[in-house]
Structure formats: structure tokens, C-alpha cells
Amino acid sequence: MGTPEQSRYVRYRWWGLLAISLGVATIIMDATIVSVAIPSVVGDLGISSTQIQWVQEIYTLLFAALLLTWGRIADRVGRRRIMLLGVVIFVGASLMCALAGSGGLLILGRALQGLGGSMILPTTLALLNANFQGRERGIAFAVWGSTIGGMAAVGPLLGGWLIENASWRWAFGINLPVGALVIAGLLLFVAESSESTVGRDQRLDVGGALLSILGFGALVFGLIEGRSYGWWSPTEDAPFTVASLSPVPWVFLIAALSLTAFVLAQRRRTLAGQGVILDLSLFRIRSFANGNLTALIVSFGEFGLILSLPLWFQNVLGYTAFQAGLALLPLAAGSFLASGAVAGLSRRYSPIIVVRIGLSLEVLGIAVLALLIRPDSTAWLTSPLLFVYGLGVGLATAQLTSVILAEVPVERSGQGSATQSTARQTGSALGIAVLGTAFFTTLRDGTRDGTADAVAASPALAPAVDSVDASSGGTISALAENPATAFIADAARDAMTNGASLAGWIAAGALVIGLLTSLRIHPVPAEDEGVGKDDSGHPEAPPAAGGTAAEPGRKP
Template sequence: MTDSTLSASHAPQYAAPPDPRRWAALTVLCLAQFMLILDVTVVNVALPDIGADLHLSRSALTWVVTSYTLAFGGLMLLGGRLADALGARRTFLAGLVLFTGASLAAGLAGGAGTLLTARVAQGVGAALLSPAALSLVTSTFEGEERRRALGVWAGIGGGGAAVGVLLGGLLTSGPGWHWIFYVNVPVGGAVLAVLPSLVAARPPRPARLDLKGAVLVTGGTVALIKGVVAAGDQGWSSAQTLIPLALAAVLYAAFAVAERAAGAPLIDVRLLARRPVLAGAFLILVATALLISTFFLTSVHLQQDRGYSALRTGLAFLPVAVATGAGAHIAGRLLGTVGARQLAAAGMTVAALGLVPVAWTHLGTGVWSTVVPALSVATFGIGAVFVTAFTTGLAMVPAAESGLASGALNTFHEVGGSIGVAVVSTIAASGIQGGVPSAFAHAYAACAIAAGAAALVALVVVPPGKPRMAGGAHAH
């Protein structure tokens, strides 16, 4: 599941000796980033237990997932600006304190209101911490060491997603779902205690903050998800659905106008008009929506309809997570010879084909003979699309703009997960609420159709040829 708006800081005018603490600092920074990525998937396996314990409705369960990724993605660009304005180390520590405290509050939650508020606070903390952490990585390393450090950083995303599903199962089946949040507390405390001795504070750089843009884009996405979730309960023609959707359209339009007029916009809309960036944003939005929504659907389906424990569910996800990483690895090796357009279309096609068997799923369908292999095929294709999307989006972007471009792509990454879960939760509403297995099949079918349509769109929007990286920004 990455993430920063910031690229490398200006190089000094003299050859300073490298800091001997730099690799220890990288380890600590990656550990903090690992927590953030893990929290995207660790909660999926625990959802049935959380819902039963706190008596949560289907819409509330949806918000347990989406509230975190929404706040994370919606405020990430603002977090990058704050790291500039206040200093990266200070912003990192502030985000870490907020994320750790919110994790404790989520574990102690006794009701929906407390849990959802804590999840939002976790997302805000992540939005502060993640771009500041990457800024610290890029300012700590130089030359070839920086490329190696960023390679380690980029690998955190897949590892966090894979460990998240297993850890969620282990903790939920063991001490209980509360511990999927409690586990962040000692890790966050250790990072907080160690990091100041490993990373020197650097003076902040003057930066203007686009608070209006952050409020508009986040508010628009909240309204969009609220409308989509309401459709599962009230129908698409109800006022509870149409009013939030109309509000989302208004807020997004206002955001586009505000960004064009802002002196230091969160997202330069002219950058998004460039074909490579637009193609990368589209691919990462769809790929993340497909990945997180299938994790959500399968977690609930296996435990609610198949009687799987949280631990068995987590183990079932391991081949799926490994397949995601394998797809990304192979795509990275093929990009230079095959080309981004062909890989993007092929990856989405493989995802669609993998989702077809689970679109026919019913209570008699074998989990290990059909569901797990089919989802592994689908996520292999999605993993290939992830690499293709980020490489395409950053191709031919000048180094001075690579931070803005990677920040925009990472925003689509997080927001895509929120929208995907909201959509499939609405389609599968009768299955989640009333135990109707066919509703899950319908949701999987919608994912397969979306992947197939995205494969066709990729043949049009992704530029031909082999992308060449002009910048050095990375993502999770």
C-alpha cells in the first residue's frame, strides 16, 4: 500500500563526512513507516470481531477502514508542506506522538464513535509522519547510498501489507482485536525515544500552507464516500445518497479552482494534466481500490460465511500478499523491455481474469482450491500495475517537480483504497449485513469488470514506449 511529497534536499557546497548514525536512522525511520502501512491491512482481518464486539453496522465497519486511509491520503500533501515549514524532524515527532496516542485510544475504544475518531487521528498522524520521514531519509543520504536507502524505503509497502494480514489474524485470534492497535504503542514509544539521538534537527524552510485546498479535497472525498456507503442502505436515489454526492462534486470543483489560484498549491492541476502523471494517477487509484477492497471483501466473507477464524484468514492471505510482491518485482524487471502501456494493460487483464472465479463464488466453492489461487492471480496483476503506475507517473518529470508528482500519486494511492472499500461495501451490503453469499460474488464481479475496463483505458491513456525516470522520488 506509499509516501511523500518531498524529494531530496539541496546538497551542501562542501563534502561533509557521512553521519555514522545514518543506517541506524534509516532502520528507525523505516520501522515507523512500516507501522503506517501495516495499519492499512491489519484491521481487515479483525473487522468481524470488531463489529461483533462493538455492535457496529455495515457502514461503521466500512468507515473503520476508510477513515484511516482517507485522512492519511487527504492530508499527506499538507503534511509535506508542514515538514518544510516546521522542520522534518519536528513534524515527524509530532506525527509519531499523534499516531501512537491514537493507536492507544483505538485499542481502548468501547464504541463506534471513539474508534472512528481514533482512526481519523491515526490517519492525521500518518499524514504528518510519512512525508517528514522520507524527507529525513533523502537529506541523510547522498549519491549511491541515497538510491540504496530509497530502495529499502520503497520495499516497506509490500512488506507492511503482507505482514499486516498475518499479524491481524495472530493478534485477533490471540489476545484480541484491541492488540492490532496496542502493538503500535511500544513501537512508537521506542522510535520516539531513539530517533532524536540519530537524526539532527535541521532549520525549517519557509513554506506557505494551502489549508483551504486540504480542507476542500478531504471534505470532497468524505462526502463522496458517505454518499456511496449510504447507497448500500438507502438506495442510489435517496436524499441520503444524492446530497453527499452532489456536495462532493461541488467541493472537488472548488478545490480545482482554489488550486489554480493558490501561490503554493497542494497539487498543481497543470501537473495532473500531463499525460504520464494522469496515467499514473489513474492506474494507482484503480489498483489500490482493487487491492484493498478485495482484502476487505475476503476478510469478511471467509469469517462470516465460511467460519474461518481470524488466524486462518490471515494465513489464507499470505499467498495473496506474496503474489502482489512477485508481480511488482517481475514488472520492475520487464518495464525496460516491454513498456509501460503493455504492462499496465496486461496487469489489469490478469487482475480481471483472476477475479472471475471468485465472482462465481458460493458456499461450496473451495477456499484453498479456488478463492486463494484466484485472488493470488489477481493480486499478481495488481502488483505489476503498482510498479508501472509509479514509474509512468514519474517518467519525464523534472527532478525539481518529482516530489510534487510522487506526492500526488501517493495521495491517489491512499484515497483509492478508501473509495474502493466504500464501493464494494455498498454492493455487498446484503452479504455483510444479512449473510447473503451472492452479494459478495456481485462485489467481486464489479471488481473484475472495473479491472477489465481499466485495461482498455490503459491502452489509451498510458504513453507508448519505455518510461525513463527523470526524478528520484519513491513511494510505498
């Protein structure tokens, strides 16, 4: 029967799901709002272009680098405890950002937000894995995934409204009341869970933690800065060169060496029976190994639209930040609707089938949009396609998480959750790097090619042409207002549309590959969920006595 407190957690577990999902919504919403708020931040604080980059990138860098470490620590000391700490840090950092009077303080606040976010995301998945099972787990992951997809679209809408009607500071300040609700929900409705007492007796692998932080941090840094500093030869923005090379290849070398050392160290410690950051035996679980590969590829593709469409709406169609958010709202609507459809689909199909349905819808939506998008397109074209794409995101994102963790023993769910989150973040960073390069390179080259004859005849026009690339298309409207430079704006609109289309096609191709890799994943019977498999595919023995600390809703 359990204690009265445990019974209460079981009874109100769906309220707990709401609190956990709201925690995820906070970090996703914040990331998307910030991208909309940057122009207002620049105008208010007068920060440099380098500081602008770091306001956006320091968060992603720390977030991705720390996921594995916090997932492992959460397994040991308690997942709810770490999530609560992460929310407190995130809310405090948001207050620092909202009150920042300089670029340096804003960057520091964003760094602390990345720290808090890296504690929140893996623990949300581990808590869902511990508190739900069977079909209920599929529904819980669907709500979690739809929250991510929906908030990615709602964030720009909310950010645009706050900026136009209040201040960019409220883009951070809104996290305070939302964070308070998350903390209350976690304390009231979510049970603590952690690994067995046997696992907690082992010393934390500090060396492995440092290697994983260095390796993933360097990898994400290289992916982010490749376009700015040069993938091989240095650009003008490169802060330094080594042997006539950009810093980026050297950073990738550091990442490769660190991650190789990390894997070798984890293998050695596992064989010696010592504590590890990542239990490599998890990759003997086929659904986990193939699911993480699929998640990395899918995350690469899913950021194709979110990266380029807000810029296209504002700079090509002339929408305000709020109008651009409204134009993305069908994506959120489709994602949220998908969470309601999962319950019915899960009664008929296994999670991996739902993933494939979702990926197919994503490919359909983004490929047709890439095919039809034009400089004079309207929301009447984009809305239905974004809705279809959103349906796919809602179905695929959460159910893929469910597939990845289905056979991971609950006592190792923090490691499993953090691993799949790291795979997603790496895929997202790679997608942003590749798709961003394709989008902005097409914008730059297309604008220059379309105006080459005019610039050759009148070299004084060259700075106006270059301003399009330097501002990521932000000067298009100003150029259009001047009859002498209106032709540059027309060329830039064509080039940005072509860039958005190319990014869409690349994203669609990645999603097709993700769909193909998902064919290697076999459906997992509901009764086998949460049970690890050995090399022969048979369930492992249950964990030793002592089990998890408190896992309501799970059968003994």
C-alpha cells in the same frame, strides 16, 4: 563530499528505506487488522451499528481529506519532521484505541490515527524520491509498494492470531513497538529534505487547504455512506433528508463545489506567484497527469479482492479469522517476491513496462478467480491465483508510483506524492463503494430470491433471511446449524459467492481500463528522473540556488 552526517545518510540509505517502509506497513497493517477485530470490539464494548461504521470510516475520511495539505506542509517544514510527528500521533492514538472503554473514545482514537496516517503516507514517498535516484529509486519504490500489498494480506492473519490468542486491544497495541522502531530508524538513517528557501518564503495557502479538506472529505464521505444512506432516495439508515433526497447527493454537491473552487483558487494564486497547496503545473508533466489517472483506476480495482474475500472465507467456507488470514497469505508472498524481481526487471525494462506486466498479472489472477470460485471451493483453488495477483500488485503498485514521480522536481515531491496518494485514496474509496454495493446487494437479493418461496409459505422466516444482509453474512454459520434454517444458509452461501465473483469481474474490468490508460505513459530515461518538463517536453531549468535542504544521494 558533504558533511559526515550526510555521508552517513547516504551509506545507510537502505536502512532508511527499511524504516520508511515499516512506517507504511504500520498504517496499512492497522487498517486491515481493525476490519478483523470489529466483531470482538462489538462483543467487548457493546457499541452500536452506527459506531461500528464510524470506527472504520472516520479513519479513511480524515486520511483521504488531509493528504494534500500535509504533503504541502511537509515540503515547506521538512518531510522527515512531518513523518516523525505523524508516527508519534499515530502511536499515541493507537494507545488510546487499545485502552478505550467506550465506542466514543475508540472513534476519537481512530480519528487521530487518520490524522497521523495522513502525515505518514505522502512523506514516505517524498523521502524516497529525495534520497534515491535512477534504478535505485525503482527498487526503493518496489519495496515500498510490495510492503503495501503484503501488509494488506498479512494484516488479517496477524489480526486473527492476536484476537484468538490475546485480545482485540493488541490489534492497536502492536503499533507501539513498531512505531518506536520507525522513529529510531528515521532519526538514524533518513536525511531531512524540504523545498527551496524561495518556496518557504511564500505564505501557506490556508484557504486552499480548507477547500481541499472539505472537498475530498465530502467526496470520500459520500462514497462511503452511499450504500447505507442511499445514493439518491434515502434509506431507513439516513439520518435526515433534504427535499426528499438522501444526504449523499447533497454531500457530493458540496464536494463538487469545493473542489471546483479549490482548482480555481490554486490557478489564481499560481498566476499571482503566491504559495499553493497543489501546483497545477505538475499536470503539464504527462507522466504525472496520466499516471495519476491510471493510479485512481487501478486503486479502484485492486480493492476488489481485499474487500470481499475475507468475508467469503469466513462465512462461506467457515474459516476462523486466523485461517482466513492464512488463506490470504499467498497474496502477501507474491507481493514480497515481486519486490525482489523488480531489480532484475528494471535492468531490462522501464518502470512503465513493469507496471503493465504487473497489471496484466493482476487481471489474470482476479479474472480466473472470479470465473472459478464456488461455494465449495478450497484454498487449493484460491492460493495460486492469489499468488499471481500478489505478484502483479507488487510489480504495479510501486513502479506506478515511480512513474508518476519520475519527472517531478524533487523540491515539489511532497505535493506530487500527496497528489498521487490522494488519487489512490479516492480510487480506493470509489472501489469500496462500487464493489461493496455489488457484493452486498448480490448477497441480499440472492438470499431473498433463493428463499422467497419458503418465506411466502412461512413469513416467520423473514427475520432470519434479513439477518444475513444485516450481519454481512455473519449469521450464515448459525443458520446452518439449525435444520429449520439450513436452506437459508445454503442460499446465502451461493449469493455471497456470486457477489464475490461479481466484485472480482468489476475489479478486473477496472484493471483492464487502468492497463489501457497506462499506454498513454511513455518511458522516462533514468537521467531525466526528478526533472520537471515544460509544455514542449524539454527539461525545466534546475531549481534556484538554495535547493533542497539535505538530499543525500542526489547528484548536483
